[in-house]
Amino acid sequence: MSTLYVLDIPENTAVATIAAEDPTVVVDKIGPYFEIRADGPLVVDRRATGCRHAVWYSCVAGVAPGDVITQHDKDALRVESA
Amino acid sequence: MTESTGGLEHRVRGVDHVAFPTFDPAATVRFYRDVLGFPVVHSICAAGWGPEHHPDFIHFFFDIGNDDRIAFFYYFGTENPTRGDKGDAYAKFAADVPEYFVRSRHLAIHVENEEDLLEYRRRLDASDWPVEMQIQHETIESIYTHDPNGYFFEITRAMRPVTPQEDLDATLTIDALLDVLDRPEPTFGKLLARKAELIVDRAAGWQPAEPAGTAGWETVVR
Structure with missing residues (x-):
């Protein structure tokens, strides 16, 4: 499992939106955070955001x-289990 | 705001003045008064006194809006006592000191909107101190130059109001930072891990003081 928290502000909405396009990704809310x-590595494409x-x-x-x-980096954000 | 202030009443009212030495007061007056249009609002002409052979000096102030002021000391008959390859009139550094560090201490003056930011850009670009950079950061847009004393100088505008959840996020960041500083070898990764724990513990029960006006997250969550 890879879990990332992103604050829900207008600039960050696209990060959650693009991440959610991957069918293996689930986006929830905890208070004002996405x-x-x-289950596996979590990858968000920067240009798509x-x-x-x-x-x-x-x-x-x-x-x-x-x-x-x-x-x-300029291409992607990748989070995975250590 | 009890959480962000530690429960203490917040009584201060902004910057009274911030003060710097100058060894070029003529250019300093040109930059702040004649180029930027900041009014001269106060000055002190003082004979040297005290136990330290203090030089005679002029202490002069410019209004930077909101009745806040930037002030300078000019010491007669005094050469800049600092030494180094780069830096400003107050602090000099060896050539190998990284630029991000040299530029870290700076003054940023606030303007209301993009029109005002661009007005100051026009004034600076027509002067001997043109804008060196114009950058959109996370939520602010800034122009930068160096004043005649080498001080890194920023004028900035907010691209949108700060949201209530950003106050919560700042509080969790600082609490996470203090926690990881209490442990061996603090790193950015350890801060993000500790902050994730604080988000899980504290964010769910958070209520904004006013409607957050966020950007349609319902369409994202599934």
Whole structure:
């Protein structure tokens, strides 16, 4: 399981929307945060989100303990089990 | 706001003044008064006194809006005592000190909207201190230059109002940071893991002080 938390603000909505396009991904809410989960690795394509760099590189609010970010660059954000 | 202030009443009212030394007061007056149009609102002409052989000085203030002020000290007969390859009139650094660090301490002055930001961009671009960068950050847009003293100078506008959930997020970030600083070898990854725990513990029960006005998350959740 890979779990990512993203604050629900207008700039970040596309991150949750694009993540949700993957059928293996489930997007829930905990208060004002998106909880984005996948059984395997969780990958979000940056270009598909349309996020400008400042937004992209600050969009992660939390990563569940035991998971790690293995990629966060101009191409993608990838979270998987450590 | 009890959570974000630790329960203490918040009584302060912004910046009274922030003060810097200058060794080029003529250019400083040109930049702040004549280029930017910041009024001169106060000055002190003081003879040197005290135990430290303090030089005679002029302390002069410009209004930066909201009755807040930026102030400068000009010391007669004094050369800049700092040494280094880069930096500003107050602080110099060796050539190998990274630029992100040198630029980290800066003053940002607020404007109401894009029209006002671009007005100051026009004023600076017509001067000896043109805008060096215009950047849209996460939720603000800023223009940057260096003033005649080498001080990194920013004017910024909010692209939207801050939402209530961003206040919660800031509180959880700082609490997570303090927690990981109490443990060995703090890292960004450990902060995000601790913050995830705080989100699970505390975010579900959070209620905004006013409607959050978020962007249709119902269409995303499934």
